[in-house]
Amino acid sequence: MASSINYHCLAYAALEVCNPLDMPTVDAAVARTGLRPGARALDIGTGNGAIAVRLAEAFGLEVTAVELDPAMADIARGRIAASAAANRIRLRQTSSGAVLADIAPLDLIVATGTTDPVGDGQLEPAAILAALAGHLKPGGWLLWGDLIWTAEPPVPVRQIFELTNRFTTHEGTHEAARAAGLEVVSAGISPQAAMDHYIGTADREARAWLAEHPDAPEAAAVRAAADRVKITFEFGNDFVDFSLYLLRKPLI
Numbered sequence: 001m002a003s004s005i006n007y008h009c010l011a012y013a014a015l016e017v018c019n020p021l022d023m024p025t026v027d028a029a030v031a032r033t034g035l036r037p038g039a040r041a042l043d044i045g046t047g048n049g050a051i052a053v054r055l056a057e058a059f060g061l062e063v064t065a066v067e068l069d070p071a072m073a074d075i076a077r078g079r080i081a082a083s084a085a086a087n088r089i090r091l092r093q094t095s096s097g098a099v100l101a102d103i104a105p106l107d108l109i110v111a112t113g114t115t116d117p118v119g120d121g122q123l124e125p126a127a128i129l130a131a132l133a134g135h136l137k138p139g140g141w142l143l144w145g146d147l148i149w150t151a152e153p154p155v156p157v158r159q160i161f162e163l164t165n166r167f168t169t170h171e172g173t174h175e176a177a178r179a180a181g182l183e184v185v186s187a188g189i190s191p192q193a194a195m196d197h198y199i200g201t202a203d204r205e206a207r208a209w210l211a212e213h214p215d216a217p218e219a220a221a222v223r224a225a226a227d228r229v230k231i232t233f234e235f236g237n238d239f240v241d242f243s244l245y246l247l248r249k250p251l252i
């Protein structure tokens, strides 16, 4: 049976990377790892599957992609099936916790914009980086992307973001990486245009679907999510950036 529509799958089906981030930036970071074809990668919260497909197609990596949301996993499944590198990608529709529990140490973990990447409800970046570091081989890489606080927001802005997420600052990410035993190899902040494209596309897709399906059973939930995201970024935009970090676990 087809999965039901939700705000995130409407938004992410229309985007390439489901974040304020473009694929060339992801490519540049992965190229910097120097990983050879056949290296093993885990893409946690693969969303529409575009990054997992890219890792397999452009870098020859053997990819496990994990996605919890059934509607999103359907989109990823379609993208993977259409890829010439589909034989190098395994999609697991489950929580990352189940995958991390039985996967051998990895050459690369990708977690971009994944709220709960360890799958245990832990939202704090420091605890997440420490846990993910434990799943890397010595010399392995973590490509970590998330919003960061760039200035202290008014209390209601912090509260609305923290309904679903926990962020730290750029300095906080460096500190968390150090504490997790990870070296920060590169760090880059997405331009405002990437944020505008991400939020604008997501909102436009959701509103277009609502205009066409005003009476759908999912309409109220889609409208509520679209309104929440729009308001969050209208008030929060001056206090957050999206940042991508390439982190490395030392060889010894």
Ligand SMILES: C[S@@+](CC[C@H](N)C(=O)[O-])C[C@H]1O[C@@H](n2cnc3c(N)ncnc32)[C@H](O)[C@@H]1O
Pocket (backbone or CB within 6 Å): 008, 016, 017, 018, 019, 044, 045, 046, 047, 048, 050, 051, 066, 067, 068, 069, 072, 094, 095, 096, 097, 111, 112, 113, 114, 115, 116, 117, 118, 119, 120
């Ligand atoms: C913002 S999207 C990003 C998708 C993709 N990483 C990208 O950058 O294009 C985050 C995705 O992570 C998924 N997700 C969040 N927590 C998860 C977990 N514990 N296990 C598997 N998927 C998860 C969500 O369902 C969502 O599709």
